[in-house]
Amino acid sequence: MKKLFSIFGNPVSHSRSPLMHNSVFKNLNFPACYTRTHLLDGDKLKETFFTLGLSGANITVPHKEAAFKACDEVRGFAKKIGVVNTLIEENGKLIGYNTDADGFMFAISEFKNIKSILVLGAGGTAKALVNRFLEDDLQVSILNRSASRLAYFEELPCKCYTWDDFHVQKYDLVVNTTSAGLSDENLPAPSEIIHSILGSSRYVADAIYGKITPFLALAKENNITYKDGADMLLGQGVLANELFTDKTLEKQDIQREMQKSFSY
Ligand code: NDP
Numbered sequence: 001m002k003k004l005f006s007i008f009g010n011p012v013s014h015s016r017s018p019l020m021h022n023s024v025f026k027n028l029n030f031p032a033c034y035t036r037t038h039l040l041d042g043d044k045l046k047e048t049f050f051t052l053g054l055s056g057a058n059i060t061v062p063h064k065e066a067a068f069k070a071c072d073e074v075r076g077f078a079k080k081i082g083v084v085n086t087l088i089e090e091n092g093k094l095i096g097y098n099t100d101a102d103g104f105m106f107a108i109s110e111f112k113n114i115k116s117i118l119v120l121g122a123g124g125t126a127k128a129l130v131n132r133f134l135e136d137d138l139q140v141s142i143l144n145r146s147a148s149r150l151a152y153f154e155e156l157p158c159k160c161y162t163w164d165d166f167h168v169q170k171y172d173l174v175v176n177t178t179s180a181g182l183s184d185e186n187l188p189a190p191s192e193i194i195h196s197i198l199g200s201s202r203y204v205a206d207a208i209y210g211k212i213t214p215f216l217a218l219a220k221e222n223n224i225t226y227k228d229g230a231d232m233l234l235g236q237g238v239l240a241n242e243l244f245t246d247k248t249l250e251k252q253d254i255q256r257e258m259q260k261s262f263s264y
Pocket of ligand 1: 144236
């Protein structure tokens with residue numbers, strides 16, 4: 001019997017996950033189908049998952065923390081950060097994982113000698129990435145619009161700034177994890193701050209994919225090597241698909257077929 005998978009989000013219509021996973025299932029003859037579910041209330045996640053008879057799912061904005069709470073068991077890195085982006089059904093139980101952070105590490109693997117990183121934003125994605133960077137003993141600074149979300153990061157060994165008290169330093173990499181530029185033309189911080197950051201950075205990455213954000217456009221103007229969120233999306237997708245198919249498929253085959261879906 002075919003297994004059914006889905007992505008949950010609000011909004012969810014823009015998600016590329018169904019294309020990515022169905023490309024793997026179809027081309028590698030894995031009997032499964034991947035759909036999308038528009039979920040308004042994160043508290044209904046578990047109930048909806050089992051009502052639909054799903055074998056697994058991905059979770060996107062804004063339900064990743066609700067997904068953590070919905071799990072019967074959380075494994076690996078997700079447990080540390082309280083953020084789940086992949087769910088698996090195992091013997092009637094909901095098991096949670098996070099593949100976003102390792103997906104990002106895959107995305108930046110071609111950037112060399114990264115020791116210091118500035119993260120723009122302090123939401124769920126920043127939480128995952130910062131904890132992952134600290135596992136690799138990287139020096140991390142965080143710049144966020146408002147102070148309230150910085151409280152979590154102040155407990156970690158990293159420097160935290162708002163726009164009001166920011167002091168620029170030299171960074172090997174700057175990562176935009178804010179949603180500025182996703183559906184508007186905003187920069188992730190005021191223009192003069194962004195210009196000073198770009199004048200002090202070797203590489204730039206944006207979690208947003210499918211468009212050149214104003215932030216990436218400025219990086220390009222400054223001749224800085226940059227990448228958008230597509231490789232991060234690919235990386236987290238490959239790792240999630242390995243969980244969905246329980247390692248019955250080879251990782252490089254999953255990656256090849258998923259990559260193809262980016263040209264559809
Ligand atoms: P959250 O809602 O958890 O966090 C959003 C962050 O963005 C907050 O720090 C918020 O600051 C900041 N922010 C929002 N609007 C602005 C603005 N106009 N100017 C400056 N800062 C702003 O979101 P997520 O962390 O879940 O997602 C963030 C982005 O990452 C999204 O665009 C998402 O699509 C993308 N993403 C991409 C992935 C991929 O695979 N490529 C995977 C996961 C996420 P404040 O605290 O002040 O409100």
